[in-house]
Amino acid sequence: MSERKKPWVERTSRTEKAFSILALFCMLLFVADIVPVYEKHPHFAIEYWYGGYALMGAGFVVVLIFAALGWRQLVKRKEDYYDD
Amino acid sequence: MTIDQLPPGLILILGAVLVPFLRGNVRAIYMLLLPALCGWQVWHLTPGEYGVVSLFDYTLVALRVDKLSLVFAYVFTLAAFLAVIYSLHVRDVVQQVAGLGYAGAAICAVFAGDLITLFVFWELTAITSVFLVWATRTERSFRSGMRYLVVQVGSGVLLLSGALVIVNQTGSLTFGHIGIDSIGGQLILLSFGIKAAFPLLNNWLQDAYPEATVTGTVFLSAFTTKLAIYALARGFAGTDMLIWIGAIMAVFPLFYAAIENDLRRALAYILNHQLGFMVVGVGIGTELALNGVAAHAFAHVLYEGMMFMVLGAVLYRAGTAQGSVLGGLYKSMPWTTVFWIVGAASIAGVPLFIGFTTKSMILTAASLEGHWIAWTALVFASVGVFFLAGIKIPYTAFFGPASGKQVREAPVNMWLAMALSSVLCIWIGIDPSRLYAVLPFPVDYVPYTGAHVINQLQLLAFTALGAVILFRCGVYPKSEPGQNLDSDWVYRRLLPAAAHGLVDSLAQARDEVWRWRDRVFDFILERVFHYHGPRGIMARTWAISGAALWVMVLLGGYLLVYYL
Numbered sequence: 076m077s078e079r080k081k082p083w084v085e086r087t088s089r090t091e092k093a094f095s096i097l098a099l100f101c102m103l104l105f106v107a108d109i110v111p112v113y114e115k116h117p118h119f120a121i122e123y124w125y126g127g128y129a130l131m132g133a134g135f136v137v138v139l140i141f142a143a144l145g146w147r148q149l150v151k152r153k154e155d156y157y158d159d
Numbered sequence: 160m161t162i163d164q165l166p167p168g169l170i171l172i173l174g175a176v177l178v179p180f181l182r183g184n185v186r187a188i189y190m191l192l193l194p195a196l197c198g199w200q201v202w203h204l205t206p207g208e209y210g211v212v213s214l215f216d217y218t219l220v221a222l223r224v225d226k227l228s229l230v231f232a233y234v235f236t237l238a239a240f241l242a243v244i245y246s247l248h249v250r251d252v253v254q255q256v257a258g259l260g261y262a263g264a265a266i267c268a269v270f271a272g273d274l275i276t277l278f279v280f281w282e283l284t285a286i287t288s289v290f291l292v293w294a295t296r297t298e299r300s301f302r303s304g305m306r307y308l309v310v311q312v313g314s315g316v317l318l319l320s321g322a323l324v325i326v327n328q329t330g331s332l333t334f335g336h337i338g339i340d341s342i343g344g345q346l347i348l349l350s351f352g353i354k355a356a357f358p359l360l361n362n363w364l365q366d367a368y369p370e371a372t373v374t375g376t377v378f379l380s381a382f383t384t385k386l387a388i389y390a391l392a393r394g395f396a397g398t399d400m401l402i403w404i405g406a407i408m409a410v411f412p413l414f415y416a417a418i419e420n421d422l423r424r425a426l427a428y429i430l431n432h433q434l435g436f437m438v439v440g441v442g443i444g445t446e447l448a449l450n451g452v453a454a455h456a457f458a459h460v461l462y463e464g465m466m467f468m469v470l471g472a473v474l475y476r477a478g479t480a481q482g483s484v485l486g487g488l489y490k491s492m493p494w495t496t497v498f499w500i501v502g503a504a505s506i507a508g509v510p511l512f513i514g515f516t517t518k519s520m521i522l523t524a525a526s527l528e529g530h531w532i533a534w535t536a537l538v539f540a541s542v543g544v545f546f547l548a549g550i551k552i553p554y555t556a557f558f559g560p561a562s563g564k565q566v567r568e569a570p571v572n573m574w575l576a577m578a579l580s581s582v583l584c585i586w587i588g589i590d591p592s593r594l595y596a597v598l599p600f601p602v603d604y605v606p607y608t609g610a611h612v613i614n615q616l617q618l619l620a621f622t623a624l625g626a627v628i629l630f631r632c633g634v635y636p637k638s639e640p641g642q643n644l645d646s647d648w649v650y651r652r653l654l655p656a657a658a659h660g661l662v663d664s665l666a667q668a669r670d671e672v673w674r675w676r677d678r679v680f681d682f683i684l685e686r687v688f689h690y691h692g693p694r695g696i697m698a699r700t701w702a703i704s705g706a707a708l709w710v711m712v713l714l715g716g717y718l719l720v721y722y723l
Contacts, residue, residue, distance in 0.1 A: 094627060096317060097161050097623055097624055097627065098624065100620055101620045101621055102619045104613065104616055104620055104621075105617070107613050107617075108228075108613075108617070112613075113608075113609030113610050113613050114608075114609060114610060115610050116608070116692065118526035118527070118529070118531075118534075119526070119531050119534065119535075122614075124179060126617070128614045128617035128618045129541075129551065129617045129618075129620075129621040129623075130622070131538055131542065131618060131621075132542055132617060132618040132619065132620065132621030132622040132624075132625065133621040133622065133624060133625035134542070134625070135538070135539045135542040135543070135547050135622070136542050136622045136625040136626050136629075137625050137629060138179050138539075138630055139414070139417065139539070139542065139543045139546060140417070140546075140626070140634060140635070140636060141634070142414055143413075143414045143418050143636045144415070144418075144634070144636055145415035146414045146415075146418060147418040147643070148634065149417065150415075150418075150643045150644040150645070151639075151641045151642070151643055151644075152642045152643070152644060153641065154640050154641055154642055155642075156642040156644075157642065157651050157652065
């Protein structure tokens with residue numbers, strides 16, 4: 076199927092654009108921490124950092140994905156493992 | 160006792176008995192009227208104790224109404240109504256009766272003012288709900304249902320045991336704060352923990368829920384585990400141990416959800432993880448935390464139920480919920496896709512959706528009490544569930560490479576139930592004041608502050624960015640067929656293997672004993688044959704003179720001994 080006939084969510088140009096918008100949105104949110112546009116109510120050290128929540132978001136999802144891939148190696152068996 | 164002193168759930172339980180005698184639209188209307196009538200009665204209840212009866216020296220309270228029981232009763236009634244709409248196309252009377260009876264039992268249980276009444280309805284939820292698993296009518300669902308039933312009934316037995324210990328110690332059956340100081344309290348905590356799917360006690364949930372029928376899973380997702388959360392909040396608020404248990408619950412199931420191919424099982428793991436938030440809240444035990452537990456349970460019943468509805472609609476139309484064979488469904492099921500996105504936004508706590516206004520109460524309570532480990536675990540869990548419900552599952556089922564399955568949009572009744580759930584998720588998300596008004600304690604909490612909103616958006620946006628970058632690098636836990644071992648491995652593989660090993664060992668020991676017995680018999684027979692056989696010494700023919708000589712020798716010997 077040609078690129079133009081594909082639904083918009085499947086067009087490479089659109090997914091690239093969506094990724095750019097996401098990156099821009101992230102950048103704006105990060106800037107919101109540096110140029111404080113809101114009043115923080117921190118309780119823990121990481122909440123005082125610039126982009127503390129951004130760091131947790133990106134960091135934790137990387138940890139989750141790698142941990143899940145490792146966990147799969149450990150626990151995955153064939154579909155008929157229990158044979159019922 | 161008058162009829163308004165009976166638990167409202169009895170309307171569903173007794174009303175379900177008539178369902179098999181009705182047909183067609185009359186049955187459908189009747190089934191819709193039952194939760195509506197139940198909801199009407201719940202709405203008009205005023206705090207107090209009703210239906211009080213004396214049994215021997217003990218007092219049973221069938222209907223204890225307070226704000227904690229009411230908020231759970233509201234959402235249970237609402238969930239029953241939505242689930243009935245969702246299942247209107249079903250003609251299987253077993254499912255209809257079981258679903259209504261199950262919802263009614265759960266509503267009766269949250270109004271139980273004593274441990275015996277709680278036990279009765281606790282067990283009734285188990286007995287009625289198993290039929291929703293068996294209604295699939297496969298060998299696999301039968302086995303899964305049996306395991307489910309054993310675990311659930313076992314939980315009830317522990318509850319009864321704990322109740323008997325407590326009544327023996329205190330002389331009271333009242334279901335109030337219990338605590339873990341006594342052995343009775345510990346038994347009851349274990350009972351509640353099984354139903355709340357604590358770590359290592361959880362696998363009945365992921366085992367049975369995906370095996371239930373399309374509509375059965377929607378019923379199952381609403382009641383059993385939230386009844387356990389209610390019971391924990393009532394009996395064990397402020398128990399520190401629960402903070403740790405909840406933190407583990409919130410995190411660990413996500414690793415399974417990330418690698419699970421069956422999307423309904425993945426969602427069951429996500430359900431388990433959401434319970435972790437509530438268990439942490441119960442453990443913290445402050446007014447804000449308990450409000451958070453009640454509010455999050457309310458929200459969770461709505462959006463989790465809707466997400467099971469969406470996957471049920473996918474299973475109903477596509478014939479499978481296996482991620483590895485799904486994809487591209489947004490084209491043929493656009494509304495269902497939208498409903499999933501609403502559910503995912505709610506569960507992830509996106510501002511303007513219901514989860515944002517409830518989950519943040521528990522996180523704030525953890526912050527205020529300085530529980531930084533639990534708080535970090537809950538933030539990790541928030542990231543994880545956004546990745547799974549907001550990115551991985553929608554990509555797998557709806558937006559990823561098309562599977563080629565040509566399917567239709569969900570039936571109109573399923574569509575309506577999902578649409579109503581979506582509206583509630585957004586409506587309460589935008590204006591949570593009505594939900595806050597029915598919480599157990601006065602609410603002094605504002606969810607929509609600049610810090611809350613921006614921090615949550617930062618968390619979610621960077622989660623998406625991190626996941627997309629990893630995806631572009633080819634690091635992604637894609638759905639693959641397989642069986643992932645969980646704690647059920649203990650009773651599905653280890654214990655049967657140990658039992659087989661024991662039986663084999665006993666059989667070998669028995670065979671060895673039989674072998675020795677045979678050897679001893681053979682030896683005796685051989686000796687007897689040796690002496691008494693045709694050639695044996697005892698079988699020889701002796702001359703009479705020889706015999707007389709031996710008799711004389713024996714008598715002589717006897718005389719000699721006598722005189723000595």
